[in-house]
Amino acid sequence: MLRTLTLTSKDNKKIQEERIREYFIQATKKIIKGEGLKTVNVRNIADEAGYSYATLYNYFKDIKELVFECVKDFQFECEETVNLETKNSRHGLSKIKNITISFMKYFVQYPGIFELFYLEKTSDLGHKHPTIKMIYSFLDQLTEEEWKYCIENKICNQTEAEQKKETLRNLTVGILLFYMNRHTPSSYKEFVAITDRQLNAALY
């Protein structure tokens, strides 16, 4: 009986702790999506979460850990957006292209999320942290089904598919990096044109 009570008490503690962590995570997400990563700091986050800034350190090792906790949620949101935008595409390379464009547009809409995924230093976050791998393979994950479709329907073979996945991964962040961080090209229109050209060259 006492043992049961102790366990329940521990469970409650975990749940409550997780709730407060979540308040901080939601606050951080709001700031990243709104004002961007540059205005994320412990005091702003704590204000938004309704706590003092030092409280944050009872729940997260440091601000970096907190910030990278947001990745999962953003990926989920991005995936939803992409699925919605591409659900009517016909299967195959064409859908892969549309998914990739939709994926890129998500980051253009939220520059702070782009910075978090690709530019933010990982610091103490271990280099083999699951989040890092999740970011790397995120586009693969979004297009997984379609590649399967392509291979099954002999549109391409496994090796070609792997090579093209790799190209898409690198090409997309390259284009985004120049556009978002170096303002090249200078117009959105041109960015879309480059993206289209480059995806065609990579996929077909």
Added chain:
Amino acid sequence: MLRTLTLTSKDNKKIQEERIREYFIQATKKIIKGEGLKTVNVRNIADEAGYSYATLYNYFKDIKELVFECVKDFQFECEETVNLETKNSRHGLSKIKNITISFMKYFVQYPGIFELFYLEKTSDLGHKHPTIKMIYSFLDQLTEEEWKYCIENKICNQTEAEQKKETLRNLTVGILLFYMNRHTPSSYKEFVAITDRQLNAALY
């Protein structure tokens, strides 16, 4: 006579001012190549340059302006390295590939320079600042002659060349970004393998 003296005096002032700017630039370059961009700060730079930190603001608007002053020199150094490493390559796509690999290896050797070129926020540095454009077209510049050769020798046409240049620009920074900033892949060996595969797919 008086007018001549005045002009000479003005010229001397310019020269002296430029010399001191150069001391700060050399100091900054040394830190970026050595300890990296993360340890670049006004106090470190001033120590290295032999001045007080506030003196820096007599010669540069802010630390960002100073840091981006280093780009030109690093590009020059990178170009020299690349030319040396590829001078015996046979002309054409093969040499373009080798130049690109050499270019990428330069950034792997100096992560701080990679950060400066592609990751560092430009802030007050105007978005149409010449440096930004220089960074964007740097690989084009390194490969310019070889593309000319390819077009003259009907290895590819102008349009194809432009598209492939664009691919190389984006692909290289994408691969470098994942490797340097997200430690993916985790080994240099694998990084080289990916680079080779991707350049082959892009060029041939």
Added chain:
DNA sequence: TTAATTATATTAACAATGTTAATATAATTA
């Protein structure tokens, strides 16, 4: 040549941010 002026450099100070230490408050347990 010396006094006044201008240019240049330095120290002091401030603001922003991340983090930790000391203290206060709330919750839990004996």
Added chain:
DNA sequence: TAATTATATTAACATTGTTAATATAATTAA
């Protein structure tokens, strides 16, 4: 209810970029 533990807050400190106030050096004018 008192003691203990857990949680939150305020105070404090370190680092960094930047500006203001002050000192020093160089130049110019008498």
